[in-house]
Amino acid sequence: MHILQLGGILASLATLAGAVPPAALKRQVSQLRSNYDFVIVGGGTSGLTVADRLSAAFPAKTVLVIEYGEIEFAPGVFDPPTLWITAAPDQASSWTFQSLPNPEMNNKTAFVLAGQVVGGSSAVNGMFFDRGSRFDYDSWTEAAGPDSSGIRWNWQGIFPFFKKSVTFTKPTAAVAQKYGYTWDVSAYGGSTPIYASFGPFQWADQQLLRKTWDELGIKSRKECAGGDKEGVCWVPSSQHPVTARRSHAGLGHYADATRPNYDLLVKHQVVRVVYPQGLSLGPPRVEVRSLADNQLFNVTAKAEVVISAGALHTPTVLQRSGIGSASVLGAAGIPVVLDLPGVGANLHDHSGAPVTWEYTTPGNFSPLPSDMLDPVFFANATAGFDEIPAQGPYTMAGGNSAIYVSLPHMTTNKKLKSIIKKIRDLASNTALASSYLPADYRTNPTMIAGYKAQLLALANLLSDPDAPSLETPWATGGTAYGFLLHPLSRGTVRLDPADHLAQPILDYRAGTNPIDFDLHLAHTQFLRKLINTPTMQQYGAVETAPGAGVSGDAALVEYIKEQIVLSFMHPCCTAAMLPKAKGGVVGPDLKVHGAKGLRVVDMSVMPLVPGSHLSATAYAVGEKASAIIIDAWSHGH
Ligand SMILES: Cc1cc2nc3c(=O)[nH]c(=O)nc-3n(C[C@H](O)[C@H](O)[C@H](O)COP(=O)(O)OP(=O)(O)OC[C@H]3O[C@@H](n4cnc5c(N)ncnc54)[C@H](O)[C@@H]3O)c2cc1C
Ligand SMILES: *[C@@H]1O[C@H](CO)[C@@H](O)[C@H](O)[C@H]1NC(C)=O
Numbered sequence: 001m002h003i004l005q006l007g008g009i010l011a012s013l014a015t016l017a018g019a020v021p022p023a024a025l026k027r028q029v030s031q032l033r034s035n036y037d038f039v040i041v042g043g044g045t046s047g048l049t050v051a052d053r054l055s056a057a058f059p060a061k062t063v064l065v066i067e068y069g070e071i072e073f074a075p076g077v078f079d080p081p082t083l084w085i086t087a088a089p090d091q092a093s094s095w096t097f098q099s100l101p102n103p104e105m106n107n108k109t110a111f112v113l114a115g116q117v118v119g120g121s122s123a124v125n126g127m128f129f130d131r132g133s134r135f136d137y138d139s140w141t142e143a144a145g146p147d148s149s150g151i152r153w154n155w156q157g158i159f160p161f162f163k164k165s166v167t168f169t170k171p172t173a174a175v176a177q178k179y180g181y182t183w184d185v186s187a188y189g190g191s192t193p194i195y196a197s198f199g200p201f202q203w204a205d206q207q208l209l210r211k212t213w214d215e216l217g218i219k220s221r222k223e224c225a226g227g228d229k230e231g232v233c234w235v236p237s238s239q240h241p242v243t244a245r246r247s248h249a250g251l252g253h254y255a256d257a258t259r260p261n262y263d264l265l266v267k268h269q270v271v272r273v274v275y276p277q278g279l280s281l282g283p284p285r286v287e288v289r290s291l292a293d294n295q296l297f298n299v300t301a302k303a304e305v306v307i308s309a310g311a312l313h314t315p316t317v318l319q320r321s322g323i324g325s326a327s328v329l330g331a332a333g334i335p336v337v338l339d340l341p342g343v344g345a346n347l348h349d350h351s352g353a354p355v356t357w358e359y360t361t362p363g364n365f366s367p368l369p370s371d372m373l374d375p376v377f378f379a380n381a382t383a384g385f386d387e388i389p390a391q392g393p394y395t396m397a398g399g400n401s402a403i404y405v406s407l408p409h410m411t412t413n414k415k416l417k418s419i420i421k422k423i424r425d426l427a428s429n430t431a432l433a434s435s436y437l438p439a440d441y442r443t444n445p446t447m448i449a450g451y452k453a454q455l456l457a458l459a460n461l462l463s464d465p466d467a468p469s470l471e472t473p474w475a476t477g478g479t480a481y482g483f484l485l486h487p488l489s490r491g492t493v494r495l496d497p498a499d500h501l502a503q504p505i506l507d508y509r510a511g512t513n514p515i516d517f518d519l520h521l522a523h524t525q526f527l528r529k530l531i532n533t534p535t536m537q538q539y540g541a542v543e544t545a546p547g548a549g550v551s552g553d554a555a556l557v558e559y560i561k562e563q564i565v566l567s568f569m570h571p572c573c574t575a576a577m578l579p580k581a582k583g584g585v586v587g588p589d590l591k592v593h594g595a596k597g598l599r600v601v602d603m604s605v606m607p608l609v610p611g612s613h614l615s616a617t618a619y620a621v622g623e624k625a626s627a628i629i630i631d632a633w634s635h636g637h
């Protein structure tokens with residue numbers, strides 16, 4: 001059975017254990033102070049990290065977080081963990097998006113979720129807690145170019161904040177031995193109550209794919225969180241080491257961090273920021289709308305406003321504020337306050353198609369996910385999750401294994417060279433590169449320069465044998481998705497011109513850069529090889545998709561277009577940290593170019609998506625941003 005289907009079966013188990021929220025929780029603007037030093041827009045993964053750190057660093061300064069969603073207070077409220085990714089989430093804790101059709105993908109739409117709750121997406125995600133490779137973060141500074149700020153967002157500059165952001169707990173010796181877990185504590189070292197741990201459970205066939213990857217020449221790595229992860233990886237889950245309950249920002253950076261100077265307003269939407277006296281006289285005011293009675297109210301910030309509404313909502317807050325592309329604002333009838341074309345541009349995500357198979361001589365493996373359909377097994381699993389320490393299938397979230405493979409390790413040298421050459425040629429061909437951008441950016445030199453800089457950084461990354469291009473996570477057999485870790489196509493997220501407060505319009509533009517198909521093709525061809533390994537043949541593995549009928553590149557590309565999952569829920573990069581001359585929205589200090597007292601801190605600031613799921617990076621970005629802001633206000637900004 002497929003992990004995503006398992007989520008549906010487990011969905012009925014949601015429990016809502018109540019607990020009393022702290023006094024600092026506000027539900028109405030009448031409960032707020034007359035002003036705040038720092039106002040943070042969005043109580044999600046990065047935003048709560050910043051609120052926690054600033055309120056701790058400056059006891060005499062006040063911090064307000066404004067969050068659209070509810071507070072779900074009890075630890076484990078979103079457990080069992082495999083609740084994620086159902087087409088209709090059964091709690092009002094997520095937004096559900098359907099993108100515009102993608103013409104290059106047979107008009108398929110992307111289905112995307114985003115957390116709408118205190119804790120943001122960390123409270124609803126799949127709890128797969130990996131970091132990108134060093135090459136991913138180095139590509140950010142490479143694309144940005146020379147920087148005199150001294151703030152380094154490359155691997156060396158962000159690694160200390162990855163360490164700080166999380167507490168890693170080793171599994172017991174017995175559990176480690178049973179499954180072969182490996183780790184290296186030097187990748188960790190923090191004491192923040194955001195937990196990374198390995199559960200005491202695996203499906204019985206988990207080892208089969210490990211052996212298969214070994215037979216395909218993919219090496220096991222002891223630790224994958226220290227910058228190098230090309231190989232077979234154990235990936236911890238963001239869960240408590242004893243209870244196996246979800247660890248998320250709403251717990252680790254709010255409930256566990258209550259302070260008299262740290263307020264949280266829930267069920268309010270930030271409409272926009274307003275500069276009554278002009279952009280140079282910040283910080284702006286923050287206009288909020290009560291979801292209870294629709295009333296508007298201005299919150300006054302004395303020091304700074306930090307927008308942390310996530311990659312899909314941060315651009316709309318900026319656009320409603322008149323900060324964005326003049327043509328987009330014009331179409332929506334919003335007066336231009338600051339023309340920054342990069343706002344809502346550069347949208348990308350991970351996507352990929354599956355290879356699936358069946359065993360004609362299956363081994364006697366027990367337990368397997370299909371056992372969850374047996375009421376006795378199911379009841380035992382539920383009881384196990386409530387044991388101390390927690391036991392059984394629910395302790396494993398969506399899984400904790402993955403391969404990360406570089407392009408040089410998947411393709412022939414000839415094929416590799418041809419793909420890299422195509423990307424390099426594109427990076428130096430202004431006419432062609434611009435033709436792959438959204439129509440309204442094709443004559444904008446800054447947007448084109450930024451795209452070309454990204455392409456060059458990607459050509460360098462993808463040609464490196466230690467820089468992964470493909471990820472395949474797994475928990476059991478039967479399906480292997482090929483995540484395209486470094487897509488070249490770019491989309492947009494823009495406010496709905498007909499209703500500015502409604503959900504934004506997502507245009508993924510997937511496959512508009514045709515080189516993405518070369519990469520998907522290389523990945524899928526590589527994954528198909530798993531069927532013929534000795535381990536798979538021992539169990540009579542037969543490919544069910546693409547299937548024997550699909551041969552040749554053209555047919556395989558058609559299969560990919562039909563079966564691709566267009567979002568693995570990692571939308572990003574829509575307010576990119578790049579110079580203004582490269583279409584950037586924020587600088588290395590995360591200040592919005594040209595607007596005083598305004599920063600963005602969330603997954604929209606990345607110029608390029610890292611080759612990992614995003615929550616660990618969202619915490620690390622929040623930690624590094626906090627250090628930057630604390631430093632600024634400790635020295636009179
Ligand atoms: C279903 C799903 C599965 C995922 N699986 C994984 C996984 O297994 N592993 C992993 O590492 N990552 C995963 N991710 C991705 C990861 O969780 C997110 O990329 C990351 O948490 C985003 O952090 P953020 O701070 O940018 O935004 P968020 O954490 O999403 O925070 C944004 C917050 O802003 C609030 N907000 C938005 N607009 C407004 C407004 N106008 N006013 C006030 N508040 C507002 C939102 O309600 C939200 O709380 C998954 C994401 C989803 C949605
Ligand atoms: C996608 O939709 C457009 C607009 O409706 C249509 O013209 C086009 O033929 C469709 N493409 C495919 C492959 O179905």
Ligand SMILES: *[C@@H]1O[C@H](CO)[C@@H](O)[C@H](O)[C@H]1NC(C)=O
Pocket residue numbers: 274275276285287296297298
């Ligand atoms: C917030 O302030 C701006 C600028 O002064 C003003 O135009 C707007 O009406 C105010 N909103 C509310 C709700 O008071």
Ligand SMILES: *[C@@H]1O[C@H](CO)[C@@H](O)[C@H](O)[C@H]1NC(C)=O
Pocket residue numbers: 377380381383384385387391392
């Ligand atoms: C029930 O769960 C426990 C762990 O909590 C496990 O050790 C045991 O094997 C399970 N029993 C069955 C029949 O699955």
